[in-house]
Amino acid sequence: MARVGVFICHCGANIAGKVDVEAVSEAAINIPGVVYSSHQKYSCSEAGQKVIIDAIKENRLDRVVIGSCSPKMHENTFRKTVQQAGLNSYMLEIANLREHVSWVTADKDEATKKAMDLVKAAVGKVSFAKPLTPGQVPVEKRALVIGGGIAGIQAALDIADMGYEVVMVEREPSIGGRMAQLDKTFPTLDCSACILSPRMVDVAQHPNIRLLTYSEVENVNGYVGNFNVIIRKKARFVDERICTGCLECMGKCPLKKKIPNEFENGRAPRGAIYVPFAQAVPKVPVIDKEYCRYLLSPDPDKVEVKEGEKKPKRKCGVCAKVCTQGAVDFNQQDELISEKFGAIVLATGFNLFDHSKYGEYGAGKIPDVITALDFERIVNSSGPTEGKIVRPSNGEKPKRVVFIQCVGSRDEAKGVPYCSRICCMYTAKQAILVREKLPDAEIYVFYMDIRAAGKGYEEFVLRAQREYGANYVRGRVSRIYESNGHMVLKAADTLVGMPVEMDDVDLVVLATGSIAREDSVELANTIGITTDNHGFISEVHPKLRPVEVPREGVFACGACLSPRDIPDAVATAGAVAAKVGVLFSNDILMSDPMVAEIDPLKCAACGACVSVCPYSAITMEEFRGKKFAKVNEAMCQGCGTCSAACRPGAAQLKGQTDEQILRSIEAVLQW
Amino acid sequence: MPAYAYFPGCSLEASAKEFDTSFRAVFDKIGVGLKEIPDWSCCGSSQVHKVDKDVATAIAGRNLVLASDIGDIVAPCAFCSISLKEAIIKLEHEGPIRSTLIEAGLEYLPGSVSVISAVEATYRAVEEGLIDGKVQSPLTGLKVAAYYGCLLVRPPKIAQFDDPENPSSMERIMVAVGAAPVDWSHKTECCGNAYIFVNKDMTLNLVRDVLNAAIEANADAVVTACPLCQQNLAMRQPHMKQNYGLKREIPVLYFTQLMGAAMNIDGQQLGLSGNIVRLINKRQQEAKEVG
Numbered sequence: 001m002a003r004v005g006v007f008i009c010h011c012g013a014n015i016a017g018k019v020d021v022e023a024v025s026e027a028a029i030n031i032p033g034v035v036y037s038s039h040q041k042y043s044c045s046e047a048g049q050k051v052i053i054d055a056i057k058e059n060r061l062d063r064v065v066i067g068s069c070s071p072k073m074h075e076n077t078f079r080k081t082v083q084q085a086g087l088n089s090y091m092l093e094i095a096n097l098r099e100h101v102s103w104v105t106a107d108k109d110e111a112t113k114k115a116m117d118l119v120k121a122a123v124g125k126v127s128f129a130k131p132l133t134p135g136q137v138p139v140e141k142r143a144l145v146i147g148g149g150i151a152g153i154q155a156a157l158d159i160a161d162m163g164y165e166v167v168m169v170e171r172e173p174s175i176g177g178r179m180a181q182l183d184k185t186f187p188t189l190d191c192s193a194c195i196l197s198p199r200m201v202d203v204a205q206h207p208n209i210r211l212l213t214y215s216e217v218e219n220v221n222g223y224v225g226n227f228n229v230i231i232r233k234k235a236r237f238v239d240e241r242i243c244t245g246c247l248e249c250m251g252k253c254p255l256k257k258k259i260p261n262e263f264e265n266g267r268a269p270r271g272a273i274y275v276p277f278a279q280a281v282p283k284v285p286v287i288d289k290e291y292c293r294y295l296l297s298p299d300p301d302k303v304e305v306k307e308g309e310k311k312p313k314r315k316c317g318v319c320a321k322v323c324t325q326g327a328v329d330f331n332q333q334d335e336l337i338s339e340k341f342g343a344i345v346l347a348t349g350f351n352l353f354d355h356s357k358y359g360e361y362g363a364g365k366i367p368d369v370i371t372a373l374d375f376e377r378i379v380n381s382s383g384p385t386e387g388k389i390v391r392p393s394n395g396e397k398p399k400r401v402v403f404i405q406c407v408g409s410r411d412e413a414k415g416v417p418y419c420s421r422i423c424c425m426y427t428a429k430q431a432i433l434v435r436e437k438l439p440d441a442e443i444y445v446f447y448m449d450i451r452a453a454g455k456g457y458e459e460f461v462l463r464a465q466r467e468y469g470a471n472y473v474r475g476r477v478s479r480i481y482e483s484n485g486h487m488v489l490k491a492a493d494t495l496v497g498m499p500v501e502m503d504d505v506d507l508v509v510l511a512t513g514s515i516a517r518e519d520s521v522e523l524a525n526t527i528g529i530t531t532d533n534h535g536f537i538s539e540v541h542p543k544l545r546p547v548e549v550p551r552e553g554v555f556a557c558g559a560c561l562s563p564r565d566i567p568d569a570v571a572t573a574g575a576v577a578a579k580v581g582v583l584f585s586n587d588i589l590m591s592d593p594m595v596a597e598i599d600p601l602k603c604a605a606c607g608a609c610v611s612v613c614p615y616s617a618i619t620m621e622e623f624r625g626k627k628f629a630k631v632n633e634a635m636c637q638g639c640g641t642c643s644a645a646c647r648p649g650a651a652q653l654k655g656q657t658d659e660q661i662l663r664s665i666e667a668v669l670q671w
Numbered sequence: 672m673p674a675y676a677y678f679p680g681c682s683l684e685a686s687a688k689e690f691d692t693s694f695r696a697v698f699d700k701i702g703v704g705l706k707e708i709p710d711w712s713c714c715g716s717s718q719v720h721k722v723d724k725d726v727a728t729a730i731a732g733r734n735l736v737l738a739s740d741i742g743d744i745v746a747p748c749a750f751c752s753i754s755l756k757e758a759i760i761k762l763e764h765e766g767p768i769r770s771t772l773i774e775a776g777l778e779y780l781p782g783s784v785s786v787i788s789a790v791e792a793t794y795r796a797v798e799e800g801l802i803d804g805k806v807q808s809p810l811t812g813l814k815v816a817a818y819y820g821c822l823l824v825r826p827p828k829i830a831q832f833d834d835p836e837n838p839s840s841m842e843r844i845m846v847a848v849g850a851a852p853v854d855w856s857h858k859t860e861c862c863g864n865a866y867i868f869v870n871k872d873m874t875l876n877l878v879r880d881v882l883n884a885a886i887e888a889n890a891d892a893v894v895t896a897c898p899l900c901q902q903n904l905a906m907r908q909p910h911m912k913q914n915y916g917l918k919r920e921i922p923v924l925y926f927t928q929l930m931g932a933a934m935n936i937d938g939q940q941l942g943l944s945g946n947i948v949r950l951i952n953k954r955q956q957e958a959k960e961v962g
Binding site: 251359360363413479481482483488 | 745827834836837838856857860887
């Protein structure tokens with residue numbers, strides 16, 4: 001006969017304020033199998049744990065029910081407690097009397113009754129618990145970093161400096177990410193490229209880092225310490241091992257001024273063979289197969305040629321002819337690389353809101369209404385205008401420049417209720433840059449609130465106003481339209497309480513907000529994690545576990561979690577590196593023993609479990625002519641789907657067996 | 672043949688008679704039935720909703736119930752359609768008003784009926800190809816400024832139609848009848864009608880801004896779908912050239928009037944004056960000579 005001990009926790013007034021803990025404790029002693037019951041103020045405290053340990057020893061308890069907060073909070077604490085008392089740590093059941101009862105029930109009597117029922121169920125369940133032993137799995141001490149922006153770069157360098165191997169996967173031809181596109185950074189006005197490019201070079205030269213650019217993650221299998229990842233290395237058509245980065249080919253491409261360069265936000269052209277920007281790492285061009293004349297022309301070997309007709313020739317191919325190294329290889333194919341990793345770091349960054357959704361600002365069709373990222377490229381000396389601030393419509397210097405904040409952030413009507421956090425600051429920076437380059441220009445900034453919470457941030461905004469003469473107007477802009485070669489802008493000044501109408505506006509810069517990458521949900525699905533409503537990666541706990549995601553061994557940093565600036569991206573990248581370091585400090589990991597097992601004697605070999613398992617952890621085996629299903633315990637995540645699908649009841653989730661579930665229901669109904 | 676429950680509303684019986692006749696004629700031509708809701712009453716907007724919002728919802732609700740046997744409601748006036756649409760949203764959560772309606776022998780079932788404006792109904796017909804082959808004399812060369820005003824596409828949560836800041840459905844309709852919509856700045860600016868008794872000066876400034884913007888965009892006419900906009904923009908023009916800087920007078924028409932003209936419906940039935948008909952013919956002639 002089981003000897004169950006019941007411990008009811010007050011959790012201060014959290015539980016005791018609503019639940020009559022004494023009554024619950026007294027009622028518990030009458031439940032069959034219970035030989036000891038008590039209540040205490042804080043079970044999780046050192047004193048509380050000692051009470052539990054002593055009671056187990058004195059009363060020779062062999063299993064324990066603790067009525068307390070959610071197992072999410074203290075299950076691990078109490079597992080250790082019962083273990084200290086000499087029990088197997090899985091001979092424990094927690095009845096959640098806080099989140100499931102006291103915090104969500106208004107009536108005291110109802111709360112007490114529900115608490116009693118949950119305790120009964122827990123006793124019923126724990127009575128049929130069996131001791132479980134965790135398995136051991138080795139740790140592959142290599143990390144995969146997905147994304148080569150500043151966050152990914154920082155994480156990769158930190159992990160590599162700890163002595164672990166890192167593979168960085170970046171889908172663009174070069175690493176650098178968003179930060180590479182920026183001109184200056186707030187609040188120090190450092191040149192963005194000057195502080196970033198040394199780090200990019202460090203990544204390329206680090207002996208522990210292998211860089212895979214123009215590559216994407218296709219598939220992730222496995223579990224913490226043992227992920228199997230398939231990476232697609234897209235055909236670059238230029239051999240990275242041979243190319244010297246002379247870029248002779250780029251100058252000769254007949255399409256060199258024909259294709260909008262994504263790095264320049266489409267404001268400057270590139271060729272079909274290109275590096276996105278001068279400081280690209282690696283400095284090896286790619287050939288864009290969507291445009292390249294050679295690659296688009298039919299393959300002579302695959303064209304049917306009639307007799308007497310000449311075989312058609314491939315078009316162009318100039319880049320291959322001018323390459324002295326013979327690095328251009330039109331026959332290159334996409335390559336699938338399969339690698340094993342112990343940890344995965346997501347640093348996939350963000351996108352910017354598409355302002356064509358703002359009909360009131362011209363729906364993206366007014367040429368002199370540009371985005372802040374356009375402005376970064378325009379004001380940058382290596383950008384499309386070599387750093388001259390000009391109106392895109394006519395190339396003239398603007399006399400009146402207007403910045404509009406919160407375009408695609410804090411705007412519920414456009415589906416983006418959140419604050420993008422960086423726009424107040426970069427707008428102040430851009431206002432300063434306008435003043436530096438155009439001393440006579442009028443500068444206006446329309447804002448809702450100034451959110452400048454950061455070291456030196458508020459002072460920076462004040463400088464933009466006081467020293468650089470940016471006129472800040474608090475209010476929304478309701479309409480912009482073209483008139484007589486300029487723009488008319490209508491707005492409200494909510495401090496004065498008057499409408500504002502501004503004529504002769506030459507340039508409008510929209511502070512478009514940060515949004516998740518368009519394929520972030522797809523990536524999350526590939527990796528088996530979740531995103532929030534807006535597509536940003538969800539962390540395990542926003543405060544206490546801000547860089548971990550719900551799949552163990554996977555971490556995230558930078559703006560793929562939520563909009564953030566460079567210092568925060570770098571800080572979270574460092575945090576991720578520390579987390580990876582902690583993981584890699586283990587040679588072996590204990591695996592969760594609460595996984596499925598299949599009784600081969602009961603198994604009818606129907607295969608239902610194989611087809612429902614989301615983790616491909618079940619396979620069909622054969623022994624002496626009898627077929628049966630078998631669980632790979634290392635791959636099983638303990639979801640229990642197989643157990644629900646199994647008709648003969650052969651598949652059981654350890655710690656949550658059919659018998660335990662039925663007994664807990666029975667306990668509520670009978671006792 | 673698809674059929675709508677037709678809710679004319681007060682304006683279309685009086686000041687906007689030509690909106691009513693032209694809309695009915697066009698829909699007759701394209702074979703979409705309009706069955707007038709028997710014993711319809713005020714939509715609940717105008718004065719009522721300023722005095723008591725619940726009464727306004729109940730009055731609108733009465734019309735919804737009366738229409739529910741016929742089909743979805745088309746209410747041409749922008750005020751009517753928004754008022755009825757708002758009532759649908761409110762009645763879903765307003766048990767007490769529904770109870771009041773039941774006391775009056777009117778049981779409103781949420782989801783039993785929906786409301787669209789004349790522009791929406793026409794836009795759908797265009798998308799479904801119902802006007803194909805009906806446009807006998809396309810309005811080639813006629814440049815029109817489509818004007819939406821405040822309530823046709825806003826507030827977006829209630830209107831639930833087209834882009835609230837940069838709508839384009841009326842342009843699509845105008846293209847379908849051969850006219851050339853101009854790209855212009857003031858299509859959703861306020862016409863000022865609501866303030867005519869309070870601040871006449873402000874209203875007339877707003878009217879001038881809208882009309883001058885259409886004139887600057889080289890439009891031959893402004894087309895609208897709201898009785899109040901049409902009335903406000905059209906009738907004040909003669910006095911505005913001198914005192915308010917209106918550049919010239921410009922016709923302000925219902926979009927259905929121009930559709931009717933393109934479908935060779937009699938001008939009298941459409942309420943189109945001879946001047947407009949002559950303007951249309953002139954543009955068509957010019958286009959022929961050029962092309």
